[in-house]
Amino acid sequence: MSRPQEPHRPFLPFGNPFRRMSPKGSYLSPKLLALLNTFEETLQGRINNLRPVGRDDVLRLSWMRFAMDTLCEIHTDVKSLIAALELPVCDWDDKWIDVYLDDSVKLLDICIAFSSEISQLKQGHLFLQCVLRNFDGASTKQFERARSSLDGWKQHVAKKNPRFDNCFCAMDVLAEKLDLPKIKNSAKGNVLMRAMYGVKVVSLLVCSIFAAAFSGSIKKLVDIQVPESFSWAAAFSELQAFVNTTEIRSLRSSGRTTILQELEAVDTDVKKLYSIVQEEANMVEGQVLESLTSDLGKSAEKLSQGLDLLAKDVDRFFQIVLTGRDALLGNLRIGGNASDGVRRVSNKGGPMVC
Template sequence: MSRPQDPQWTFLPFGNPFRMILKGSNLSPKQLDLLNTFEETLAGRLRKLKPADREDVLSLSWMRNSMESLCETHADIKILITALELPVRDWDDKWIDVYLGNTMKLLDICIAFSSEISRLKQGHLFLHCALHDLNSSSSKQFMDARSSLDGWKQRIGSKNPRLDECFSVMDSLAKTLDIPKIKNSPKGKVLMRAMYGVKVLTLFVCSTFAAAFSGSAKKLMDLQVPEICLWAEAFTDLQIFVNTEIRNAYSKGAFTVLKELEAVDAGVKKLYPIVQEGVKGSAEAEALKNIVSDLEKSDEKLNEGLNLLAKEVDGFFKVILTGRDALLCNFRFVGNVSDEVRTIVNVRGQAVR
């Protein structure tokens, strides 16, 4: 993690994990081709994720696209395992332990993000009521609208305790960015290197989401990857661009870096004084009408964006869950798995059901 007042932290304390990954590993042309294809595909996704304009950091559409890319990359791991012809019975116990532990943490992160999206959508309900009141002819329209706006401000300004849990989970996940030592398994080395790329992308996406939802850049991660990875340049370029924009926005006192939420908040700030003091003339009545109209559009855009993002987060949750289920199911038919791994499977498998 990196804080403005602290030295920058990176998550490669063990040095270059790929210094010797290919030397003496006896990778076949097919295995090299599979690895290169995976990494080139990841590089392409990273390049597409770099926003064309600074204003797109962080829009809900960008967040949705980044979550979609994350789902696709996790799905690519399943394809790679099949192409490598690496059956579950050949998995090393340590790989299994790392996989089950990491995926459990990802499920926790998904739950935290879904909780935050739901909290923001509850704010939409308050604002919807306020705008409905202002469009009515009731003598209490301003009083009712003010009450609803207060509810919106309280809901949006509150803190989500699940995010604090999410930060600790991300910290622990970042500490697993090393690659287990693999002996006499070229296929395993290809898989571990691919999984490293998935973990880096996952941490980057989760880090930006956490910064957007928490209203702070303190938990942004700055990940460094070895140049030997074919996607390293694209990732570094993307990370610097996005993290710099987020930090700049918060350093200027921004309430949020979520563009759609920022637009709604700006509209509420224009509306609230009028609701407090009431309309005193035709000019103010016209101004109120325009503000309400603009705010309705901004609020609808925010709500629609949150709905679509919620679907992507839910989709990512299902990708992780189905991957775990497939692995656990395969273990039921494997006879040479150690008792220790069976215990891990049983305990962790039950925990997410």
Template structure:
């Protein structure tokens, strides 16, 4: 997931380079292109906020794990009740739903419905539209996978139909079919998450929780310590993964935000009069709202 988000960041950075290389001034852009770009950028910012919220929720859950591990490591025989309470709190926290994620599916549906390759006569405009179309396809694909992974459901996975004239259409559809198929297989098999680090922690908690509930049997003390140690290692790996992914999601948010700001700034600079400038500013405010 970290590498996928890193790719998305790089792709959105590349589109800025393409726009610069084309030397196609913003004042020459069709108004519809600008409207679509501004609308899409707001939706992507909303998606990033939802993903950041979920990652923050996972990190909050990790605090409960660390509390349980501290009690068990310090003196397991005296802190079993507290450890049980923390582990139970973690299970409930992880099993709860994040309402902000539900909005992601509506946004992704909206982006999918507007996914089209407009017909453009201008040569540079045609190159720009094809590039932006490809970026949008990749963005919806990756964000759809993230939404499915975070919500623990494959019901809302998006299966995109790409314009056949794109040279990369077949390759993309093959990757999409494979990845979406794997995710659907995971959930249909009864597993509750596609995030391997989270699943590893869940398995450790599932083993450890009933063991400490029943009390520490001196004969099984060593096995219990091994389980505690294993949970600690898995929790650390999960936490490290969250930190890396959070960094990439924040980076994607900044790339989208700066790209949007740059476009609005160019429109203001290129406006021919105060009325045009006011219209541009009004448009920006409406899109953000």
């Protein structure tokens, strides 16, 4: 996972996405305004909850799991909003549909890359298990095997995952298309697009943080300028600045080779153990060896268990996006109502159209 540090490149300077979308004086009925306010207040609360309590909580697998769960909740919130809007698919502008379908494909590609990286890290756990088994004794042959397994681990985690090329490309496209299509004569359309913008912004930020944690690269961290007209803009900016600048970029500038904390703990224990396997077996103090192998066993198990749980959360998000996409396509084929499709899908397990 170790990568040369890339210079920080400012991301695209996004302006007001509604500059071309909402005409001045656009009217929202009290009902639509209430729906929009409820959605945005809920979104602001979810963004606030994503702010880590302390610096030690940033980029732990537990925080990443919470972030992925939060994305699932946000996408479900949009599902509920669409159902409340009662906006038939036949009234959806082609541009809205194209935006949604394209965005959903990109999110699926990103999820596939994350699942692939989690699987690759879990495969590396086999090397660590071999290391620990070969330290049960203290023979020269066992030391040689342990050294070989440590080398195997280091090479494995340093290996570039080719799926991240697709992941980075998908995030670039999502970022470039944050400006929303122009809405004419549709108050419900304005509410829908405003909500979808919020979902996309938070999804893009979380995905870019995940990509940095997994790849060890900060070059694709997004810096999104959200218009102040959104009630959740300040909360989003604070979260983005804290995680991206205060934590991730400062970690890389300090020379840390990995960003994911559980992986860094394993890497530290591997380095300590590797330093002593260079010596002859009979020269290594048994108590020292026992302590180092115990530390590695604990950190390796913590990483493995955390990855197992995160894999389930990523798969859940993948299924939500996939099922929501299928629901929309199904309604387009039969000319049904988008909110009806949302309700049918919800009864099958919660995914949404967004």
